[in-house]
Amino acid sequence: MGDKASAHPGAAGRATTAGHPTSVRNVVLVGHSGSGKTTLVEALALTAGAVNRAGRVEDGQTVSDHDEIEHRQQRSVQLSLVPVEWDGVKINLLDTPGYADFVGELRAGLRAADAALFVVSAAQDAGNIAGATRAVWEECAAVGMPRAIVVTHLDTARTDYAELTRVCGRVLGDDDPDAVLPLYLPLYGPQGPDGHAPVTGLAGLLTRRLFDYASGARTESRPGDDRLPLIETARNRLIEGIIAESEDETLMDRYLGGEEIDVKTLIGDLERAVARGVFHPVLAAAPAADGAGQGLGTVELLDLVTRGFPTPPEREAPAVTTPDGAPRPAVGCDPRGPLVAEVIRTASDPYVGRVSLVRVFSGTLRPDETVHVSGHGAPGRDQGDREDHDVDERVGALSVPFGRHQHPVRECIAGDLVCVARLTRAETGDTLSAKDDPLVMEPWVMPDPLLPLAVAAHGKADEDKLSQGLARLVAEDPTMRLEQNPDTRQLVLWCLGEAQREVALERLQSRYGVRVDAVPYRVSLRETFGERAVGRGRHVKQSGGHGQFAICEIEVDPLPPGAGIEFVDEVVGGSVPRPFIPSVEKGVRAQAARGVVAGHPLVDIRITLRDGKAHSVDSSDAAFQTAGALALREAAREAVIHLLEPVVTVRVLVPDDFVGPVMSDLSGRRGRVVGTEQAAPGRTLVRAEVPEIEIGRYAVDLRSLSHGAGQFSRSYARHEPMPQRVADRMREQSQNGL
Incomplete structure (x- = not known):
């Protein structure tokens, strides 16, 4: 894959549309905030020639392609698409937010992708992999999604690449550490005055070649005798890991018998094992030091994506039914097949209005054609209070995004992604199909928002715009839920966390011109x-x-x-x-x-x-x-009048290491732990009954308590008498109008 003798040229200009589904790769980047996902996307785009540092004048200011991608992504909490081209293959890079509050965007990226790059920071993850990253890894493993690991921030002092790869194997190895092994070893330059040696290149283990990036251009050489022992030790383990996953059952016997396995055979078996999702290579990457040349490891990473990751036809599409729930045969990734596409993300553009990011699973989507929009209220699909969509709509212009600009395209074939303008009724998760053969795709799992935000219009002028603004906000982000509480008469926006809550308030004002006040959330007593x-x-x-x-x-x-x-x-x-x-x-x-x-x-x-x-x-x-x-x-x-408070049944799923702190925390919230059970290897389900008034911020507190690895659900159990001291406080607040 990237371990070849010659570097590949990047694409000339920007990628637009694919000619055939086999020439598309859809890759989602996963990692916690600060791991370097966006920087990596930029480095890959620079290496592929999809962006450049040369400036051009816009509105009296010099704007570069780099400025555009940085503006679009570093300040965004939405899924971002950056298409590049490498060796005649269109690569759709899907950059996901790293904050846990925006896991809905991450799930959308997983839905749109056929493989995942897990970005791990050598500076932040040296001791262990973030719990949220491990959870997503397990999600991908459950559906057999191919995965690779990219190590970033290698230039940070006191990083240990060898130790980090061992951590990746132990934590992400799916019970087999030898299924997670490095393809390359970093090469270090001379130590500076601070004793720190910068990473200048990579050593390819399979081909025993060195790739030097110190000059900003990738050069190749053979290793000297001083480097060979280190390379051979890691190479032998890598070969054993590849052979263990090989479909050729004779390969292991030949290797153990002393036969030198041909490098082309090893690379072919490696690519097939990666595509099947049973072997997960570790690579290293970093942007070019001067920001203009090829970033370290980017050529190798692009080769891995084009040669090792599966094509869209190799991945099974989600199941489809008719709008009334009748099953239909599985759709194939065929541009000539029936149209089946899905809205992955919905956003509002100040100039063109609503823009929908769409993954086409079957058929070909063209502008100005009429499609059927289905979703939400279809049988078996619990989408809360969301409106059922079962309408025909005319498709607007098709385009591919780049920074703050959209480049128009004529069509989008099966396996590719595209932005669609003016789908006024379609929301995230909806299915687009032929109007004379409407279909609905099986929805992907979305987390339940459990952090309440009670809002009220700031002034009279905001009251008329509030409901429309909130409706558009929820249409863009299906992880948020809007509720009109009939008991407290509060308008409640349910969110995943504080960051999502703050973004929602900011968007209401800046994007929809609605000023709102956050008011204390009241439970239904x-x-x-x-x-x-x-x-x-x-x-x-x-x-x-x-x-x-x-x-x-x-x-x-x-x-x-x-x-x-x-x-x-x-x-x-x-x-x-x-x-x-x-x-x-x-x-x-x-x-x-x-x-x-x-x-x-x-x-x-x-x-x-x-x-x-x-x-x-x-x-x-x-x-x-x-x-x-x-x-x-x-x-x-x-x-004597008793004040009754709602009690909810809480189910908390956490790694075994956090069971004690979680149970202690629930007891401190006046909760009663009613049982625990082993839910999966290394994970425990804690069941408890807790007064609702005590868990208003539990979505935030559990994340902190479990280092992002815990999750919970809740359901109403009953109302029961509130302790007198708490009841007296509630009555006092009620009398004071709080």
Whole structure:
């Protein structure tokens, strides 16, 4: 692959569209924030000739291609696409955000890609691989996605490439450390005054060749006798790792018998093992020192992508059904097949409006044709409150992105990615298909947003634009969920973390012109009677003319949790006329909905109407409704009222090392751990019941507690009495309007 005798020339100009699916590679870059993904994408684009450092004048300022890609990616929290060309192959590089809050963008990148490059920082990951990176690695392993590892930041002092590759093998080796091995070893230059030696080149293990990048151009030579022993030790282990995954069962016997295996055979077996996802090579890469030449390891990495990673036809497409859920045969990656494409990302452009990044899995997508948009509400697809899409839309212009610009293309064939303008109804995750043969692709798994953000319009002018702005925000990012809480009457935007929350607030103002205020999130509390109580409601008014007269006496008894509200009529002798008994019930139920102490709904009680009085002229439906409400309020003044809080069942999945801290933390939140079980090798599922008021920030706190390796889900269990000290605090906050 990159371990060949001659360097490959880059593409002349920018990549546009592919001629055939086999000439496309879709690669997603994965790594935590600061690992160097964006810098690596830039270095690859420079080496491939897709960008350059030469400036041009725009709007009176000199702007380079490098400035464009940097502007687009380093300040973005969205999935970014950078297409390059290498050896006649179009490579779609998908740069994903490194922040855990934007895992939805990462999942979209995984959906669009056929292979993954895991970017590991020698400076940050020397001790261990980030938990979030390990979790994504396991996701890729579960679906058999080919993976390779790229080590960055080799020039950082006190980095140990050999130790880091051992860590990668131990942590990411899928129970086989020999399936994760380096293809190259870094070469170091003379030590500087600080004792640090810079990385100047690479030693190719299979071909025993040295590749020197010190001059900014890749040059090749043979190693001297001083380097051969180090190369041979690593080379022998690499050969054994390749042969172990070879499809040729005779190769291991020949190797153990002393036969020198031909380099071309080894490279061929390596490429096939990488494409099958059973061997994961480790490479090193760094941008050119002067920013103008070939970056270290970039030629080798581009060769790996073009020769070792699978083509789109080699990867099975997601399952498809009709919009009503009927299964359909699997689609193949054929430009002449039926159109099946998927919206991977949705963004808003200030000049062209909504722009959709689309992966075409089958058929050919062309501008100005009408397609069918399906998704969200299809059978078996729980997308919350999202609108069901089952409409025809006209496709706008097709283009490929580059920095702040879009380059138009005539079509997009199966296996390729493209940006589509003016799909006003399509959202992330929707399927585009032929209008006379509508289909829906199986959706990819999205994390459940569990960090609430309650928002309110800042001023009167913002109220009219708020709902539209929030709807567009949620359309762009399916990991956010919008909820109108019927109990608290709050508008709640559910997010994955604080960073996503801050980005959402900033976008509402800068992109949609909506100023909002973040207000304290309130949980749905309830009230109930803790003991039997009686109340008398007297509503008597006489101000000349027709008056109001109604008196009723009630008895209130507590009921078991979940019983709701029961109304019992035990009036005897007609003291409350039969037509007004429903009026009393309506009045007490209305008061129960408003609450009797802190303004929270009243539940789990039996209200018995015992007696009352009426007037032949002045009694009315409205009067007895008022009397019923007054009677319930009076009963509450004489009784013990419990404040009920929602309790949720929490399921926390963490590595075994964090089980103790997680259980201790849950106990500190007034939680009750109800059980633990082994969920997978090295991972434990902790089940607990926790008051909802205590886990408002748990999405953030768990990430910190487990170093990004933990995840949790929650579901409503019941309401139960709140401790008195907490209830007193809540009542005080309610009285103060907080």
